[in-house]
Amino acid sequence: MYLKSLEIQGFKSFAKKAVLEFNVPITSIVGPNGSGKSNVAEAFRFVLGEQSIKSMRGKRGEDLIFNGGKSMSRQNRASVKVIFDNSKRELHIDFDEVSLERVVHRDSANEYFINGSLVRLKDIIELLAGAHIGASGHHIISQGEADKILNANLRERREMIEDALGLKIYYYKRQESERKLDKTQENLKQVYSLRKEIAPHIRFLQKQVEKVEKAREMRSQLVTLYQDYFRREEVYIKYEKERLEKARIEPEKRRQELDEAAARARAVLERSKNKDGQSQELLSLESKLSEVRKERDEIMRETGRIEGQISAEERIIKKQRELAQSDEAKVVHLREVESVAETIYKQVTQAETEENSSTLKEIVRGIGSLLREFILKNKDSTTNGGIAESEQELMVLRAEKERLSQKLSAAQEIELDLNKQYKELQSAIELEKDTNRDAEKTVFKIMAEQNELHGVIHALQAGQEKLQVIEADFKRELQEAATLAGRAVLDFAHLTAEFESDRHAQDERRKNIERIKIRLEDAGGAGGEDVMKEYDETKSRDEFLAREIEDLEKSAETLRVLIKDLDEKLTVEFKLGVEKINKQFQEFFALMFGGGSASLTVVKEEKKRKKSDYELELGDEETPAFPEATDEATEEGIDINVSLPQKRIKGLMMLSGGERALTSIALLFAISQVNPPPFIILDETDAALDEANSRKYGDMIENLSKYSQLILITHNRETMSRAGVLYGVTMSSEGFSKLLSIKFDEALAVAK
Ligand code: ATP
Numbered sequence: 148m149y150l151k152s153l154e155i156q157g158f159k160s161f162a163k164k165a166v167l168e169f170n171v172p173i174t175s176i177v178g179p180n181g182s183g184k185s186n187v188a189e190a191f192r193f194v195l196g197e198q199s200i201k202s203m204r205g206k207r208g209e210d211l212i213f214n215g216g217k218s219m220s221r222q223n224r225a226s227v228k229v230i231f232d233n234s235k236r237e238l239h240i241d242f243d244e245v246s247l248e249r250v251v252h253r254d255s256a257n258e259y260f261i262n263g264s265l266v267r268l269k270d271i272i273e274l275l276a277g278a279h280i281g282a283s284g285h286h287i288i289s290q291g292e293a294d295k296i297l298n299a300n301l302r303e304r305r306e307m308i309e310d311a312l313g314l315k316i317y318y319y320k321r322q323e324s325e326r327k328l329d330k331t332q333e334n335l336k337q338v339y340s341l342r343k344e345i346a347p348h349i350r351f352l353q354k355q356v357e358k359v360e361k362a363r364e365m366r367s368q369l370v371t372l373y374q375d376y377f378r379r380e381e382v383y384i385k386y387e388k389e390r391l392e393k394a395r396i397e398p399e400k401r402r403q404e405l406d407e408a409a410a411r412a413r414a415v416l417e418r419s420k421n422k423d424g425q426s427q428e429l430l431s432l433e434s435k436l437s438e439v440r441k442e443r444d445e446i447m448r449e450t451g452r453i454e455g456q457i458s459a460e461e462r463i464i465k466k467q468r469e470l471a472q473s474d475e476a477k478v479v480h481l482r483e484v485e486s487v488a489e490t491i492y493k494q495v496t497q498a499e500t501e502e503n504s505s506t507l508k509e510i511v512r513g514i515g516s517l518l519r520e521f522i523l524k525n526k527d528s529t530t531n532g533g534i535a536e537s538e539q540e541l542m543v544l545r546a547e548k549e550r551l552s553q554k555l556s557a558a559q560e561i562e563l564d565l566n567k568q569y570k571e572l573q574s575a576i577e578l579e580k581d582t583n584r585d586a587e588k589t590v591f592k593i594m595a596e597q598n599e600l601h602g603v604i605h606a607l608q609a610g611q612e613k614l615q616v617i618e619a620d621f622k623r624e625l626q627e628a629a630t631l632a633g634r635a636v637l638d639f640a641h642l643t644a645e646f647e648s649d650r651h652a653q654d655e656r657r658k659n660i661e662r663i664k665i666r667l668e669d670a671g672g673a674g675g676e677d678v679m680k681e682y683d684e685t686k687s688r689d690e691f692l693a694r695e696i697e698d699l700e701k702s703a704e705t706l707r708v709l710i711k712d713l714d715e716k717l718t719v720e721f722k723l724g725v726e727k728i729n730k731q732f733q734e735f736f737a738l739m740f741g742g743g744s745a746s747l748t749v750v751k752e753e754k755k756r757k758k759s760d761y762e763l764e765l766g767d768e769e770t771p772a773f774p775e776a777t778d779e780a781t782e783e784g785i786d787i788n789v790s791l792p793q794k795r796i797k798g799l800m801m802l803s804g805g806e807r808a809l810t811s812i813a814l815l816f817a818i819s820q821v822n823p824p825p826f827i828i829l830d831e832t833d834a835a836l837d838e839a840n841s842r843k844y845g846d847m848i849e850n851l852s853k854y855s856q857l858i859l860i861t862h863n864r865e866t867m868s869r870a871g872v873l874y875g876v877t878m879s880s881e882g883f884s885k886l887l888s889i890k891f892d893e894a895l896a897v898a899k
Pocket residue numbers: 158159160161178179180181182183184185186187210211212213214215290882
């Protein structure tokens with residue numbers, strides 16, 4: 148991997164876009180003081196994910212953005228982009244070229260990009276850690292920081308070395324694993340407590356389930372009993388129904404017949420109600436007969452009387468005819484005599500009072516003439532007239548007799564007819580009387596049989612009604628049983644059962660069922676589904692939790708093993724690395740100082756470890772602290788032991804500025820040699836060196852450039868001479884840095 152280019156825009160003094168190409172092993176950046184050279188080194192730090200603004204000489208993120216110059220307004224964002232050639236895949240990402248970009252805004256918000264895709268800082272750091280470019284920035288030595296490694300404490304030193312040795316990646320892995328382990332343990336704790344929480348509930352449910360199972364057993368027993376009972380009941384009902392229906396057929400038929408016969412007989416009797424009418428008719432005939440007889444007798448009597456009169460009249464006529472022959476027999480009517488006598492009396496009375504004789508004589512003559520006239524008259528007329536009258540009378544009587552005779556024959560005819568009718572009616576009535584008697588007898592007989600039949604049918608009906616009640620009970624029981632013991636009770640059609648006319652055994656079965664029902668109710672009644680369901684659910688949850696615990700314990704164990712492995716690896720690699728560094732350190736040191744000795748020793752440091760910026764940035768949630776043991780107790784650090792040639796000085800404190808610079812350069816180069824980072828940036832690391840040491844420094848640099856690309860910010864002529872490419876940085880009159888590629892000779896001028 149090599150560094151291809153750096154692109155700076157809006158970062159610090161680089162208001163305008165500046166691009167630095169690094170296609171040679173050594174690139175130098177030169178320029179006068181304050182032109183912006185160190186800003187380039189900081190641009191590297193920035194783009195590689197540096198989180199300490201302070202280390203980039205700022206207080207806030209804002210300080211990293213170009214703040215405006217004379218005629219240039221300030222900018223709102225600063226961006227730095229670095230491009231690596233990754234054809235060897237030293238960055239673990241499948242691209243031949245990898246660009247990392249970081250942008251900071253005025254509100255201090257940062258954005259990171261890998262090949263243009265927005266990523267997290269973590270992604271950048273992890274990607275770089277894989278290529279030994281760590282956050283500790285051991286490969287970027289800022290101005291005045293040449294002896295940084297010497298000034299650092301044991302722990303920081305260790306971190307820098309770990310970083311340089313490329314062990315950081317193991318740390319991250321370890322941290323990650325520890326974080327996972329913590330999380331796993333936390334989960335385990337939770338799962339354990341969840342399991343503990345549900346344990347009493349499971350025990351409680353278990354007891355409930357036992358009850359439910361007992362109840363289920365009883366219920367299944369109940370189902371069997373019910374099925375048997377129901378099947379028998381069904382058979383009984385069916386059989387009885389058929390039997391009763393069949394038994395009713397004959398009596399019903401007979402009843403029908405009897406009803407019809409009774410109806411017929413009643414119709415006969417009904418008709419006999421006309422009997423009264425007939426009697427009435429008979430009576431009326433009788434009365435008519437008697438009337439006609441009376442009439443006949445009357446006529447006969449009248450005829451007799453008339454006949455008597457006729458014979459009397461005939462006798463009279465005979466007598467009169469005999470009398471008509473003599474006056475003696477002549478009849479003077481008294482009335483006529485009285486009338487004559489009256490007239491005479493009146494004249495006599497008159498005469499008695501009359502004094503006149505003539506008148507008296509007259510009266511006497513009148514009386515005489517009257518008498519004569521009377522006698523004369525009666526002598527002639529009286530006799531003849533009587534016969535005629537009698538004959539007249541006789542004629543009338545005879546006519547009357549004739550009329551009566553006719554009337555009699557009519558009456559006799561009527562009588563004869565009535566008599567005939569009467570007799571006929573009488574015999575009809577007699578005949579009917581006989582029929583009625585038969586009909587009545589029949590009706591009585593029918594009624595007797597009907598009564599008997601009624602009894603039979605009634606008994607059958609009662610049987611059927613009772614059966615209906617049994618059937619209704621049966622249906623109700625079916626429903627009840629289905630509700631109580633489930634629908635399986637209804638599944639009894641396939642069972643075989645004999646018909647039992649005796650209900651005793653069936654009653655016993657029913658009682659047994661009732662007993663079990665009561666016991667079932669005591670045991671908690673129907674249902675239990677909820678309990679079973681809850682038990683099953685809780686149980687499977689418990690099992691799930693148990694499996695979860697098992698899994699978590701397994702993964703915790705795996706993580707512990709992994710952490711242990713990583714620890715071992717770290718220890719081994721670290722020790723190995725330190726040994727290698729020591730070897731190089733000794734060589735470089737001896738080279739620099741012309742002898743002496745220098746080494747690193749691993750020492751135990753009893754100090755609470757400070758969290759790295761990276762950890763701080765990720766926060767507690769993502770990056771839990773190292774296990775307490777590592778945090779609080781002893782941990783390994785690195786001590787530096789030096790011994791200068793021909794001097795008795797031991798220990799860093801006693802070194803001069805130049806000696807410190809040389810020592811740290813020796814160590815830095817030793818570290819870089821052991822595990823060369825892709826590039827190293829050295830900002831005026833050579834500032835304190837005299838000419839002789841500058842040459843040695845230049846030699847070492849050239850040697851180092853075989854392993855790592857070097858970017859050297861320098862004022863040192865010797866150093867400049869070793870660079871393949873030189874960039875000059877100047878501060879424009881408007882107050883922003885300008886970049887130009889220059890030749891060595893120009894560089895000398897620019898650097899001044
Ligand atoms: P020396 O050789 O003295 O070490 P140098 O070339 O390394 O100098 P730098 O320290 O890189 O110089 O540059 C410092 C310059 O950058 C100063 O002039 C400073 O004003 C300028 N500068 C720093 N931050 C900003 C900023 N945010 N906006 C504008 N200019 C800035």
